[in-house]
Amino acid sequence: MNVNASFKCPECGQQVEDGVIEMIFELHDTHVTVSNVPAKVCPNCGQEFIDGYVAENVNRLVDRVIEDVDSYAKKVVRLPSTPRQIAITA
Numbered sequence: 886m887n888v889n890a891s892f893k894c895p896e897c898g899q900q901v902e903d904g905v906i907e908m909i910f911e912l913h914d915t916h917v918t919v920s921n922v923p924a925k926v927c928p929n930c931g932q933e934f935i936d937g938y939v940a941e942n943v944n945r946l947v948d949r950v951i952e953d954v955d956s957y958a959k960k961v962v963r964l965p966s967t968p969r970q971i972a973i974t975a
């Protein structure tokens with residue numbers, strides 16, 4: 886999706902504004918929260934729009950964090966029923 890400065894919300898036609906959002910990824914037993922993700926936000930209905938390249942960067946960031954955490958997690962004992970919570974900032 887290409888989001889430019891004059892992008893209007895397809896839901897309500899309102900001009901969207903620059904903002905940051907929080908993205909939550911649920912992968913297996915790990916929940917990753919990415920905050921401070923740059924996005925366009927509709928001030929009217931709250932729809933959030935993320936550029937394709939931003940989404941790609943966030944996905945890469947999450948992949949890397951997951952890999953790091955997996956290698957770290959082998960050294961620590963944790964309850965299998967408790968999902969890990971990871972919070973990172975874009």
Ligand SMILES: [Zn+2]
Pocket residue numbers: 894895896897898899927928929930931932
């Ligand atoms: Zn809207």
